[in-house]
């Protein structure tokens with residue numbers, strides 16, 4: 001296959017220019033200007049489009065096993081491909097949770113049938129109860145990409161330290177959902193004017209996040225573990241990560257598209273469709289997150305794709321589950337809210353969605369280098385499109401429905417095979 005005429009953006013190699021890409025046997029065989037098609041070679045005319053490495057999402061929930069009415073590994077992968085993703089890491093808060101090798105194998109085996117690269121996280125603690133570590137060695141050997149109890153913060157500092165010591169010795173990555181439950185009243189809404197307007201005595205304090213981020217940054221400095229702070233929502237937390245990095249800690253951080261494109265005011269507009277943990281916060285926090293993405297404090301954009309049924313999201317605010325889907329709107333939200341206003345270059349946005357997560361999780365992906373897996377996304381960065389509920393995901397819980405975004409994924413290729421084609 002020969003992709004001709006695209007603006008190829010490959011941040012890992014510092015390249016951003018028009019050149020052709022030849023795919024053979026699932027890898028990028030050759031790149032260069034004006035490559036000639038070989039006899040019977042399929043040619044894709046990509047002039048006017050941008051070619052980038054397939055996106056990598058280090059944080060999504062495919063709900064399989066246990067909650068397949070929300071999403072399963074196949075529909076999750078279809079949503080990923082439609083959003084331009086060729087590698088995803090499914091998080092471990094399934095039922096049963098991925099705290100054992102059998103469940104991990106189930107996810108990985110089903111993932112291999114999807115056409116994209118499906119990796120899985122494993123739990124740090126058994127049953128995600130925060131009390132006893134899982135068999136980390138066996139889970140790592142069986143292929144867990146990262147260890148996390150995402151959804152449930154780890155309250156016990158001693159257990160967290162023990163896990164970090166193990167991670168440092170074994171070259172594993174740990175990632176953390178940071179919210180101290182003692183500082184959270186009603187979850188999913190920032191503690192402040194909006195939580196008050198909704199009639200809640202207390203929402204989720206930004207300090208709930210800041211305190212645990214500070215703790216885990218400190219533990220990371222001491223233990224040398226590689227850790228990732230998930231879905232940063234608070235400007236103070238971003239500053240804490242920046243400081244920990246300056247002290248030499250191997251601390252990474254994620255931002256989600258919703259946290260850099262929306263604020264607590266969107267909860268008044270969208271109700272439970274804007275309910276997530278940690279919640280949307282203030283405009284000041286949003287700006288601090290954008291600054292942190294731009295200066296490299298936050299090296300990874302992750303979706304936290306969290307499908308829920310319409311019935312669940314129709315419950316009253318306090319009783320509805322937290323989380324929104326995000327795979328199919330992620331690039332467009334990044335382009336619309338980061339690149340168009342001039343906060344980030346297109347290359348930097350793509351870096352945070354490809355080479356950044358590839359470095360964090362040591363994945364053989366995220367580049368257009370010759371010899372690399374042919375994971376490629378073709379995008380029209382000019383196209384404006386109205387987000388509707390026409391998702392490949394099983395769920396439709398997105399606050400972007402009704403909004404016009406710029407930047408549309410046209411085709412996704414994984415391992416040299418087309419896994420999404422808008423025209424088909």
Ligand SMILES: [Zn+2]
Pocket residue numbers: 150151177230231277278
């Ligand atoms: Zn989380």
